């Protein structure tokens with residue numbers, strides 16, 4: 001089955017599209033990447049998404065218009081990808097997260113449920129592409145008391161588990177999330193995924209990107225290859241102050257987003273950086289080190305055991321400074337990228353949602369309660385036929 005996975009994440013850096021040939025059934029599957037591309041948002045649409053994600057007021061008419069625009073962009077991405085390669089049988093669209101609230105109330109209250117909004121409704125994509133489309137992947141896990149995120153851990157277990165080694169898969173998107181993979185031989189029978197854990201570690205590039213945009217007067221959007229941070233020196237006193245944030249010490253299951261590690265958090269970071277009179281390079285080195293140290297602290301505090309290998313993915317896997325600092329802090333653990341074990345690091349989330357869509361189409365439960373805290377395994381996503 002050829003499935004197109006579509007996702008735009010918390011960096012809002014564009015729509016990642018992946019055409020994946022999926023063979024097999026249940027959790028005994030192979031996923032071959034046939035084509036992938038990232039399609040940038042129109043600048044105005046990107047600004048509208050960032051504004052909505054930052055909590056700026058939006059009328060219901062504005063909400064509808066934004067959902068229409070994102071669905072149209074996602075449908076266009078699917079059409080363009082197919083025009084240059086093979087046709088798809090199914091679309092699996094994550095959509096664009098514009099709001100995520102982890103569970104926060106007492107068990108009997110509705111606030112005990114998470115709340116997560118991904119715009120770009122699947123019904124519209126199915127209509128525009130005339131292809132069956134799966135979307136809204138997070139709601140069923142949330143209804144069962146789960147965080148609704150991260151959802152990639154079951155795919156990590158399927159595609160990246162090692163027969164004998166213990167691995168962590170670390171996404172470095174806007175937000176960082178880890179999947180802990182015990183050796184395949186200890187995960188039980190097909191699909192049990194015993195001992196697989198995962199959670200959001202905290203900021204990955206969200207604060208770095210905001211800082212680069214600020215210090216470059218809007219000329220740059222990210223620290224390409226980590227070159228700017230590499231020219232600076234992290235401010236240790238400020239790092240220790242930032243690492244006291246409760247999120248980093250909260251035991252899993254946990255999830256987060258720009259609601260916590262976004263614009264308002266960045267504004268406080270800027271005040272702190274100015275109080276220490278740090279240069280732009282030192283500021284970026286300190287923010288990058290916050291990503292690194294929050295990951296390391298999560299690992300030492302919450303993993304059942306330290307892994308043999310860490311596989312980086314997401315756009316931040318191309319940030320040499322982050323990778324070098326993680327390798328330095330985690331040695332003798334090997335820090336690689338998923339590219340080096342045969343899975344495209346940049347397209348991984350889009351591939352993951354293609355697999356989630358395949359599992360929805362075939363009625364396979366794909367959430368992991370050991371990751372999200374949901375009460376049970378569930379089939380994720382809503383299927384819309386044109």
Ligand SMILES: Nc1ncnc2c1ncn2[C@@H]1O[C@H](COP(=O)(O)OP(=O)(O)OP(=O)(O)O)[C@@H](O)[C@H]1O
Nearest residue numbers: 009010011173174175205222224225314315316318
């Ligand atoms: N060459 C590069 N060098 C350094 N950083 C990079 C490079 N390319 C991308 N990035 C970083 O990766 C980010 C985008 O990564 P990705 O697309 O995985 O995030 P996302 O999927 O939007 O986020 P999330 O996984 O939190 O939803 C960019 O915002 C940028 O910070």
Ligand SMILES: CC(=O)N[C@H]1[C@@H]2OC[C@@H](O2)[C@@H](O)[C@@H]1O[C@H](C)C(=O)O
Nearest residue numbers: 097100149150151152175177200349
């Ligand atoms: C609500 C939401 O979109 N969360 C994202 C975000 O970006 C990274 C991390 O936080 C992860 O938990 C999640 O996305 C990935 C694709 C996931 O669900 O696995």
